[in-house]
């Protein structure tokens with residue numbers, strides 16, 4: 001499915017200039033806050049954090065947020081925004097393609113990044129390992145979009161995710177109490193100019209002693 005790499009470094013400076021993108025992140029943050037009891041002692045990882053649209057909303061509610069991303073350009077923008085907002089509990093981590101995800105987090109969040117990851121099953125295994133017990137993973141991404149969401153499908157490995165496929169992958173990685181809730185809706189023209197509705201889900205899985 002992937003045609004070519006997408007240059008997120010190049011897009012970083014103007015990433016936040018799209019109101020629909022900012023609203024989507026707000027809606028995803030709202031869905032996470034409704035599903036997970038965020039507490040001031042929590043250490044959180046935002047995988048594929050981009051410019052921190054989600055990380056910056058969560059940071060005031062928890063102990064720390066690590067924003068991890070393969071784009072140094074995105075991380076620089078996040079660092080500048082965190083400094084400007086006086087948020088000292090945000091750190092960044094650059095991930096090379098294929099880097100392993102280590103750490104010990106209470107919560108891992110990810111928004112609109114999984115469709116850019118080829119081997120989602122492998123990633124889920126790594127995220128599971130990087131969680132404490134108890135720990136929780138929240139992944140927001142597109143419901144199946146038939147390849148219509150992006151103007152250019154370069155760097156897109158999955159045209160959204162079907163009803164149960166991702167949930168099954170969560171379970172295979174070891175997650176329990178896997179559930180999916182609606183998180184956001186985006187109305188936007190596809191590349192033919194036709195206005196379309198896209199829906200974004202939030203999939204939640206827990207790592208518990210019984211897993």
Ligand SMILES: C[S@@+](CC[C@H](N)C(=O)[O-])C[C@H]1O[C@@H](n2cnc3c(N)ncnc32)[C@H](O)[C@@H]1O
Pocket residue numbers: 008021025047048049050051052053054068069070071074095097098110111112113116117
């Ligand atoms: C569509 S953007 C979403 C950014 C942010 N979560 C948001 O909602 O605005 C996808 C992000 O994932 C990052 N990314 C893509 N593949 C990645 C990978 N394998 N590991 C880490 N980050 C990745 C990109 O650099 C980009 O910042």
